[in-house]
Structure formats: structure tokens, C-alpha cells
Amino acid sequence: MxxxxxxxxxxxxxxxxxxxxxxxxxxxxxxxxxxxxxxxxxxxxxxxxxxxxxxxxxxxxxxxxxxxxxxxxxxxxxxxxxxxxxxxxxxxxxxxxxxxxxxxxxxxxxxxxxxxxxxxxxxxxxxxxxxxxxxxxxxxxxxxRVKKIEKPERKSIETYGTLPSPLLIKTRPSSTIKVVAIGASTGGPQALQTILTQLPPNFPIPGLCIQHISEGFLEGLVNWLDSQSRVRVKIALAGELLQPGVVYFPPEGHHLEINGSDRCICSARPPVGGHRPSISVTLNSVARQYGSKAIGVLLSGMGKDGADGMLAIARAGGLTIAQDEATSVVFGMPKEAIALGGARHILPINAIAPLLISKVSC
The missing domain is CATH 3.40.50.2300 (Response regulator)
Incomplete structure (x- = not known):
């Protein structure tokens, strides 16, 4: 053939x-x-x-x-x-x-x-x-869809009343969910844009994002997402304390883990599964440190990076979400997580942020 x-x-x-x-x-x-x-x-x-x-x-x-x-x-x-x-x-x-x-x-x-x-x-x-x-x-x-997207104002909590329910979050931080970790590869920047631009400025937990992207483009990706989001999006510093309403990416060519004091560990140890940063490294770290108080999300991408980390979070009692096939550019990583039993929810990309918001509301 x-x-x-x-x-x-x-x-x-x-x-x-x-x-x-x-x-x-x-x-x-x-x-x-x-x-x-x-x-x-x-x-x-x-x-x-x-x-x-x-x-x-x-x-x-x-x-x-x-x-x-x-x-x-x-x-x-x-x-x-x-x-x-x-x-x-x-x-x-x-x-x-x-x-x-x-x-x-x-x-x-x-x-x-x-x-x-x-x-x-x-x-x-x-x-x-x-x-x-x-x-x-x-x-x-x-x-x-080709209209220019203006940078949204990071409004105060008091003035953030124009979004329809359930996108309005109560101001008291959640006592249950402590962190959300998101992994993505091919098709990921667009998927991350969809999720992060739906989060309100008073989103009460920190986020971790791992995106496979060609060398040299990470800073541009982070700046692009930050310019359009009401939450802050930045590159993590070694030893930095996680803050609510901030989304952290690892420095280029580094894995990102979290220690028992909610601080970032950025390491240049060897690639895992061919990837550095590795989604699996971050999700497994989150599973160890936060267990049932973690949310893991796996988005569009080729391969299986992150699938075992999703399973680890699920086994620890945390919430796991895989992007569905219909809205994935490449239904590889989410499919692997689903096959392992590591995805509690399988959702279209537009439905992921509303679920995150509902889970950290209290």
C-alpha cells in the first residue's frame, strides 16, 4: 500500500x-x-x-x-x-x-x-x-472572528458584575480546591486562550500551565495570553510562592513542580517522555502535594504526555477534565488520559472554564 x-x-x-x-x-x-x-x-x-x-x-x-x-x-x-x-x-x-x-x-x-x-x-x-x-x-x-480582541480590563471584584452567572465568583477563597494544572500541546495556545479569557480577575486559586511549544516562543505565548486575560499570566520564578488569580508557566526548557510550601520548583533535569517541560511531571507533582484538592486538565495535543499525571490526580481524589475530540485540534493526549481512566469529565473547550469556576465557587 x-x-x-x-x-x-x-x-x-x-x-x-x-x-x-x-x-x-x-x-x-x-x-x-x-x-x-x-x-x-x-x-x-x-x-x-x-x-x-x-x-x-x-x-x-x-x-x-x-x-x-x-x-x-x-x-x-x-x-x-x-x-x-x-x-x-x-x-x-x-x-x-x-x-x-x-x-x-x-x-x-x-x-x-x-x-x-x-x-x-x-x-x-x-x-x-x-x-x-x-x-x-x-x-x-x-x-x-477576525475582529481585534482588545485587552480586557482587570476589573475590581465590585465592578465585575456584567458577566452572566455562573461566571461570577464569590470573593471568599475556596477551602477545597487549591490549584488547577493544565497541559497542552498542538492546538494548545488557542485552547488556553479560550479557557483563560473566561476566568474572572478574582479567580481564587493559582493555575499552572504546561504548553509544548517550539524554542523561543514561550515568552511571546505568555505575553499574548496575559494581554487578553483578566487573570495574570506569567513565567514562574524558582521558589516563587503561588498566588490566587495568577497562572504560571515554567521557564523555557524547565520542568515545573510544586513543593509542600506552595512554591515553584523549576528544574532542568532530563526530559521525561521526550518533553521538557513535561506535563506529566507537573500533574504528578500536583497529585502528590494537593491530592483531592487539585484539578487536572488535559487539552489538545499529540502523544500521551500528561495522561499518567491525570490518572494520578484522579486516584488521589482530585477532579480531572479532558478536552473532547470534537473541539481538539489533535485528540491524542486527552484520548490517552481517557483510555487510562484518568478523565472524570470530557468536555468541549468552551465548557471547561465554567466548570472550573463552579468548582472553586463557595
């Missing part, structure tokens, strides 16, 4: 970057570059003719930039888009996440010529990412 070839369209205005990307994809027998375009306008013309499985696009291009291009693709020819950008080196990652908001699935740093070891590592990572994206679910972007 012949293996299906993954057809790639590259939209890239740098001749050097285009050569590198074509060379990388040519090294895989499972991938074929069926077309290239130097800008979004030309790229849009090629899509109906070439019917690519995955589109790789840059952010900054003449005539039509990556953001406009992504919006047009998702409204007219929805398919997986991978943002391959040098913005990670230019400290412009905030704009990259606007493409994810517009419907792109994932981000990747633009490969450069340099050390062979770095090139080989990036080459394999990029090929693997394209293989994953070729099988993901995409959601059509409607015109009413």
Missing part, C-alpha cells in the same frame, strides 16, 4: 529561507513541496489549484502579510497552517500569536544555516511537526 504524500505550499518572501525549507522537506520521502509563493496574494491563488495538505507561511511579507493571508485561508480554504518565522530572534513573537488567533495551528522558528547539529535537530523537528499538522482538525474562521 502506497504511503500518502503530504503536499506542502510554502509562502515565504526570503529566497534564502525558501532554499533551506525546500531542502529540509526534500529530505523526507513523505513530503512534497507542490508550490511556493513570495506573498499571500500569490499564495491564495495557488491553494485551489494545488490543494496543499499543509501551508507554511512567514509573518512579514509584502503585498499581503502572514496575518492577512491566514485570515483569508481560514475563511475560504481552511487547512492546517504552520507559521515559520524569524520573529523569535527579532523579539516580535507577539505578532506571531495573532496568526494563531486567526486560525494557524502552530509556530516554528525559521531555520538558519549554522551548526550542523542545530540544523539536523531543527530539520527533524520541522518534518515531524508537518507530519502532525497534516492530520489535524481545522476550524473554519468566520468573518466575525
Amino acid at each position: 502506497n504511503q500518502k504524500i503530504i503536499k506542502i505550499l510554502i509562502v515565504e518572501d526570503s529566497p534564502v529561507a525558501l532554499i533551506i525549507l525546500k531542502r529540509i522537506f526534500a529530505s523526507s520521502a513523505e513530503i512534497e513541496v507542490v508550490g511556493t509563493a513570495a506573498n499571500g496574494v500569490d499564495g491564495l491563488e495557488l491553494i485551489p489549484k494545488l490543494q496543499p495538505d499543509v501551508i507554511c507561511t512567514d509573518l512579514h511579507m509584502a503585498r499581503m502579510n502572514g496575518l492577512e493571508f491566514t485570515r483569508e485561508v481560514m475563511m475560504n480554504f481552511p487547512r492546517p497552517i504552520l507559521v515559520i518565522s524569524a520573529s523569535v530572534r527579532e523579539k516580535d513573537t507577539a505578532n506571531v500569536f495573532k496568526l494563531l488567533e486567526a486560525g494557524a495551528v502552530d509556530v516554528f522558528p525559521k531555520p538558519e544555516t549554522g551548526l550542523k547539529s542545530d540544523y539536523d535537530r531543527l530539520r527533524q523537528e520541522l518534518i515531524n511537526k508537518v507530519k502532525i499538522l497534516s492530520g489535524v482538525k481545522v476550524f473554519t474562521l468566520h468573518k466575525n
Whole structure:
């Protein structure tokens, strides 16, 4: 039986970057570059003719930039888009996440010529990412979703009365649930955006988030989520005391655990299951420290990272939530948690935050 070839369209205005990307994809027998375009306008013309499985696009291009291009693709020819950008080196990652908001699935740093070891590592990572994206679910972007999202005001508790019930939380902190830990991979940034933007500013417990993301993009992700959320979103510091209404991500390339004094442990010990940070490391730590007073959430992503941690929380009497298949870009990690018996609730992404809010209300 012949293996299906993954057809790639590259939209890239740098001749050097285009050569590198074509060379990388040519090294895989499972991938074929069926077309290239130097800008979004030309790229849009090629899509109906070439019917690519995955589109790789840059952010900054003449005539039509990556953001406009992504919006047009998702409204007219929805398919997986991978943002391959040098913005990670230019400290412009905030704009990259606007493409994810517009419907792109994932981000990747633009490969450069340099050390062979770095090139080989990036080459394999990029090929693997394209293989994953070729099988993901995409959601059509409607015109009413492309409006600019303004940064929400972090209102005082007294003025936060406009949200409908059950999104209004009583001000007394919960005596039962102490922490919520969330893990995500492919499709995770968009899922995290959906959850965190629904949480009110007086959310009475801390949150921990582990997101698999390409090197260099973590700070941009955290800043993007913080700019749109009423809770505070930040990168954890070693030894930092957890605070209610704050969501913590581990520093790049570090695992995140919590000790018996509610303080962050950020370690660079070896990857677990190929991941650092590992979702499983964080969820298992939460299970040990908080037991039945913990909530574990596993969102869209490939593989099984976090599944055993969800089971550990469930066995300790905590609450566990897996994102459902219908709203997951990749129903891998949630499916593994469900198969292990580690998911008490299986919910669409829009229903997760309301459940979290209801569980910490008192």
C-alpha cells in the first residue's frame, strides 16, 4: 500500500529561507513541496489549484502579510497552517500569536544555516511537526472572528458584575480546591486562550500551565495570553510562592513542580517522555502535594504526555477534565488520559472554564 504524500505550499518572501525549507522537506520521502509563493496574494491563488495538505507561511511579507493571508485561508480554504518565522530572534513573537488567533495551528522558528547539529535537530523537528499538522482538525474562521480582541480590563471584584452567572465568583477563597494544572500541546495556545479569557480577575486559586511549544516562543505565548486575560499570566520564578488569580508557566526548557510550601520548583533535569517541560511531571507533582484538592486538565495535543499525571490526580481524589475530540485540534493526549481512566469529565473547550469556576465557587 502506497504511503500518502503530504503536499506542502510554502509562502515565504526570503529566497534564502525558501532554499533551506525546500531542502529540509526534500529530505523526507513523505513530503512534497507542490508550490511556493513570495506573498499571500500569490499564495491564495495557488491553494485551489494545488490543494496543499499543509501551508507554511512567514509573518512579514509584502503585498499581503502572514496575518492577512491566514485570515483569508481560514475563511475560504481552511487547512492546517504552520507559521515559520524569524520573529523569535527579532523579539516580535507577539505578532506571531495573532496568526494563531486567526486560525494557524502552530509556530516554528525559521531555520538558519549554522551548526550542523542545530540544523539536523531543527530539520527533524520541522518534518515531524508537518507530519502532525497534516492530520489535524481545522476550524473554519468566520468573518466575525477576525475582529481585534482588545485587552480586557482587570476589573475590581465590585465592578465585575456584567458577566452572566455562573461566571461570577464569590470573593471568599475556596477551602477545597487549591490549584488547577493544565497541559497542552498542538492546538494548545488557542485552547488556553479560550479557557483563560473566561476566568474572572478574582479567580481564587493559582493555575499552572504546561504548553509544548517550539524554542523561543514561550515568552511571546505568555505575553499574548496575559494581554487578553483578566487573570495574570506569567513565567514562574524558582521558589516563587503561588498566588490566587495568577497562572504560571515554567521557564523555557524547565520542568515545573510544586513543593509542600506552595512554591515553584523549576528544574532542568532530563526530559521525561521526550518533553521538557513535561506535563506529566507537573500533574504528578500536583497529585502528590494537593491530592483531592487539585484539578487536572488535559487539552489538545499529540502523544500521551500528561495522561499518567491525570490518572494520578484522579486516584488521589482530585477532579480531572479532558478536552473532547470534537473541539481538539489533535485528540491524542486527552484520548490517552481517557483510555487510562484518568478523565472524570470530557468536555468541549468552551465548557471547561465554567466548570472550573463552579468548582472553586463557595
